[in-house]
Amino acid sequence: MKIDVMVASKEHLRYVTQINDAIDEAAKSRGTGIARRTDEYIADKINSGKAIIAVNREEFVGFCYIESWGHDEFVANSGLIVRPQYRNMGVAKRIKQAAFELSRKRFPNAKIFGLTTGEAVMRINTELGYEPVTFAKLTDDEEFWAGCRSCVNYDVLQRTNMTKCLCTGMIYDPAKVAKRKAAEEAKAAETAKTEAAAAEHKGSWLGRLFGKSK
Numbered sequence: 145m146k147i148d149v150m151v152a153s154k155e156h157l158r159y160v161t162q163i164n165d166a167i168d169e170a171a172k173s174r175g176t177g178i179a180r181r182t183d184e185y186i187a188d189k190i191n192s193g194k195a196i197i198a199v200n201r202e203e204f205v206g207f208c209y210i211e212s213w214g215h216d217e218f219v220a221n222s223g224l225i226v227r228p229q230y231r232n233m234g235v236a237k238r239i240k241q242a243a244f245e246l247s248r249k250r251f252p253n254a255k256i257f258g259l260t261t262g263e264a265v266m267r268i269n270t271e272l273g274y275e276p277v278t279f280a281k282l283t284d285d286e287e288f289w290a291g292c293r294s295c296v297n298y299d300v301l302q303r304t305n306m307t308k309c310l311c312t313g314m315i316y317d318p319a320k321v322a323k324r325k326a327a328e329e330a331k332a333a334e335t336a337k338t339e340a341a342a343a344e345h346k347g348s349w350l351g352r353l354f355g356k357s358k
Contacts, residue, residue, distance in 0.1 A: 147205055147230070149238045151246060152195040159197065159204040160186045166207070166225045171296065181223065181291070194250075196242045198226070198235055205230045208243045211288075212251055218283040219247045219254040222291075224265060240268045244316075253318060257282050259311035266312060273321055274314040279306065282313050 160183045167181075189195040189209040198206040206226035212219050221243045226236045247256045258274070259282075260266060266276075289306060292298050301309040 145200055147198055147200050147233070147235060147238075149196065149198045149206075149235070149242050151193055151242070152190040152197040152207075153193075154191060156190055156195075156197050156199075157187055159199075159207075160190070162204045163207045163223075163225065166204075166227055167223060169228075170225055181294075186223075194246070196239050196246060198230075198239055200230070206235050206239050208239045210243055210247050210250070212254065213283040213285040213288045216251055216254055218285070218288075219251045219256045220283075220288065221247060221256060221258045224258075224260075236264060237268050237271075240265070240272070244272050248318070255315055255317045257313065257315040259309075259313055261311050266314065269314045269316075272316060274316045277313050277315050279308060279313050281315060 163186055164181065164183060186195070186209070189211070190197075194211065195207065195209040197204070204227065206224075208221055208224040210219055210221055221240065224236060224240060224243075226239070244256065247254070256274070257277075258265070258269065260269070289301075292301055292309075295301075297310050
């Protein structure tokens with residue numbers, strides 16, 4: 145077995161129907177939504193270099209795509225799927241990591257978000273730096289939310305006036321992450337400075353102590 149994870153290209157268009165069928169099967173087995181897209185929609189993501197695919201030689205294994213919203217202020221990683229026989233092998237994590245890196249490369253300043261009901265995906269997102277947020281913190285682009293209409297739980301979203309559903313919203317904010325990283329580095333530098341000063345003081349004190357004893 146040799147599972148390769150990569151940015152999907154035109155040679156992978158032959159898997160479009162399999163991808164959508166896998167999304168449907170996953171939604172039915174969970175009883176919660178991954179919204180099915182049209183084959184044309186999935187094909188467009190592949191053609192535009194906005195999809196990640198995993199294959200085992202010639203066999204389709206898993207998939208995920210990215211889409212920008214709100215004038216590129218937000219990027220969604222959506223449609224993450226791994227076929228049942230390839231689960232619990234770390235494939236979802238590899239696909240998610242690749243989609244995250246693709247999002248950061250193509251939209252470096254955008255907030256990356258996703259909606260999921262899967263505990264495993266939540267864990268992966270957390271490792272990548274995502275944080276759970278209310279739907280109000282996600283894009284207000286109506287076209288994005290229109291994509292939820294094919295989800296079996298869309299009525300829940302409607303009843304709550306688009307504020308909550310069975311999915312958990314998670315977001316990676318590069319500006320917030322950069323600010324937190326800068327604060328951590330500043331704290332580490334201050335700690336190192338304090339420790340160096342303490343070591344110098346200790347050395348000076350010992351020097352004076354032993355100097356007097358001679």
